[in-house]
Amino acid sequence: MERNGQAKASRWDELATDWCPVARALSVIGDRWTILIVRDCFLGKSRFDEFQKSLGVTRHVLAARLKQLVEDGVLERNAYSQKPVRYAYKLTDKGRDFAPALVGLKDWGKKHMPIRKPAAV
Amino acid sequence: MERNGQAKASRWDELATDWCPVARALSVIGDRWTILIVRDCFLGKSRFDEFQKSLGVTRHVLAARLKQLVEDGVLERNAYSQKPVRYAYKLTDKGRDFAPALVGLKDWGKKHMPIRKPAAV
DNA sequence: AATCCTCCGTTCAGAAAAGGAACCTACACT
């Protein structure tokens, strides 16, 4: 998160320069919530509170992930209303290109992770 | 990690019962290292130290991820040598089925995350 | 006009996870 000055390069940041394209991809979207945010974008969601309610992620983390996604060019943030200033996060071309990977995940989940009832209380 | 008794259901565990197959998939492989371990398996790696050297992940985390992957049926752990007892982690059918998703990630990384030189010192 | 509500965050303290390094067991080699 500390992009100022010369923040310590975490093992994560190192992935961005890995020889393997999978690793480089993960350096951007290799986080649980990040992928789900992108999924929500494909499902038409675009606002902070929509993501928050849909995912149940803490607002803190959501804000950080959205910021990073914009920085990485996966999403763009524009004001869709000026009077009460409101922002919408939309997929860029780069973000939309993520569709095939998402489909891969979806198919795998569909096949190998059958729906289970939440543990009864 | 606390599978004993009734460990607190983290937001993560809840993903396993999500309506969305992508979320359910992520509940198993939605971790940076986990996906890279699976990638390494596709590249022919199978031993603890191979993963560790390849990924640079701490042994602590690697042990936890491998254990979870075996528990989730993505990998299986067999002794390939008895005299000095040595183990190999191999993809199961479930694990092999992850190939398309991995290819999706690879293609995206290849297209949108060009190789960059590590920051010069 | 005062209060409530929505949207988009930020801040803070405590809990959980990751990182780094050392340690351990078992066997083989020299």
Added chain:
DNA sequence: AGTGTAGGTTCCTTTTCTGAACGGAGGATT
């Protein structure tokens, strides 16, 4: 006896996440 390899485990420190509260700006409600 000492060194090396494989597969972990343990311990302590640092980082990140969670949960809940707070804030500000602009409607909408009463």
